[in-house]
Amino acid sequence: MSEMVLLGDEAVAIGAVHAGLTAAYAYPGTPSTEILEYLIRHRAGAGRPLATWATNEKTAYEEAMGVSMAGRRALVAMKHVGLNVAADPFMNSAIVSIHGGLVVVVADDPGMHSSQNEQDSRYYAEFARVVCLEPANQQEAYEMTREAFDLSERFHIPVLVRLVTRLAHSRAVVKVADARAENPVSKVPSASSWILLPSNARRQWRDLLGRQKDFAAYSESSRHNTLELNRERPEIGIITTGLARNYYAENLEELPCRPSHLHIGAYPVPVDKVRALVNSVGKVLVLEEGYPFVERTLRGVMPLQVPVLGKESGDVPPDGELTPDIVRASLGLPSRSGVSIPGLSLPSRPPQLCAGCPHADTFDAIKLALAGFEQPVVTSDIGCYTLGALPPYGAIESCVCMGASVGMAKGASDAGIRPALGIIGDSTFLHSGVTPLMDAVASDAEMTLIIVDNETTAMTGGQPTILPSSRLEQVVKGVGVDPAHVHVVEAHRRHTQANAEIIRRELAHPGLSVIIAVRECIETAKAKARDRKKRDAPAS
């Protein structure tokens, strides 16, 4: 047993290594990125397990399924919206008989620190009818990840580990145990459990439904679901999940008494424990990070046995993330105030493109090219260039989901808007932009796509793109974009006028065109220069 100081993400990573992981896959996404970053660094030192970035969350998941089919343990990590991309393999991997442990770690982002929504991944686990573990601290992140692999092999299902931003990106001391060896290669004993032809799928689905009682029995007896009854104080009972337990504990000593308390760290919801709590209290307060998942399970549609307080009753804010102070208020404790300076108002300091960012030069060229058009549309996507929405650029009109800029530009063009311009980054293009580009090729859609190619996945910290930047032009031409309307330009201010001219010319072309605006991200260029300096420095 030794101690390490770890982020929640890193505790998951080392937990997986110690569980005998063979391979891990992910696409970068805040707040999950550090899981694979840790595993990639670990591999560079230790040689194993395999840890690589994937084109997107779906391909990552499918590679992990292949590892499981070979009887070995695989981890796939993503942010919450990444599971939408991987939903197809995720849902169907619940139907096959998982062989080597398959653990999917999903980091939710309540409060939307760095995301476009705050969807709650516990619903996905329930949707797929599988087990979900929700750690409340770094130690549990380590232990639950290890346990998730065992559960996956015991129940033959993928197991979902749900993190949230504040755990993913918070550091604490973690006690780690001895590592378990990797599984040897051993193919699934019966291929038919992985061939989801309808006749097999019906059998597999019935089988999964039949095992729900096993999952429920596990949940009832899990050490992660703890019930403490205080029969002296029957007025109120508290249910916490995940980090809510910490915020509750933070305020507990100020409560006049210790209420009965059920903490849920393992799902499905332990129904008997919930009933035991409800039967001994006059009302229940549910504190959970994300959607009112447990609260709605309690409410149902039938008359309530006792009042249920939570996000749906207005006792807890329905959106955003929990804080110690929100939980404090829901417990009826007076708010604490800090220091204030009357009359002081501070300007906000939003994130912005770095000085010297190549995207800024491309936005300048785009603004010049669009000048004079009455009603252009500029769809955009997920990445640093989304900051082009903010002043001084105000250059984009949409940011919805990975790759959407391409299909949306085509749709807007189909609807009759001219010119229709899409802006997408190199990594996002490879993640989800190639397939809609094929739609645009098929109908020679009257639109222009600008790929802002900074040769990295910048927003998440500069991970390498899955293909080198130099190959983008071949990809674009390879799917059939007319080479006469494919341009590669340098995204630099000395070319702003010339680039604006090219964009303007292509906006006038009555068909599909693609402009790749290339210049390396200023931050990755700096990091590479630092590395070179370190390498070239004489050893001291």
Add this chain to the structure above:
Amino acid sequence: MKYDIILAGVGGQGVLSVSAIIASSAINEGLAVKQSEVHGMSQRGGAVLANLRLSDKPVASDLIPLGSASMILSMEPLESLRYLEYLSPEGSVISAVDPVRNIPDYPELETILAAIRSLPRAKLVEAERLARQAGSARATNMVIVGAASHRLPVRVETLEQFIRRLFEAKGAQVVETNLKAFRAGREAAA
């Protein structure tokens, strides 16, 4: 004993290194520590906030409750005022005087500095100047650690030990510059 610190600054100023040095030192001295960081979008030149909690008992919440921080430690004067609601009435503010003016509506610097001075137990440090004197403006964040060191519940020798450890891979001169910066900050806030 419980000592909550709000660490503030602007993306790229080395706030997380400040947090790492104090956190490692506290763990080394047997304290329980939780250190909540901001990654991702907010790091792009925006306001950056870290919560560092030190205690002799286990720490439950990763986030500091309102009105309970013992210290706001800031790399930038405007940012030192952004999180006052978290500061305990008995808490102190330590901030660098050097503004990062990457927004169009940055207030008059003197207004900001006067607001900081109006707080009890506030300390303004000429962090960048002291860091340059020590050998490099990049050591500005270590001046801030030094300025905070009088009040932190960890020994100064332990802080110095972890500054050495953080920079040792970069060579003896970088270590020396950062230690000098640390001591200059400590002296300035004495």
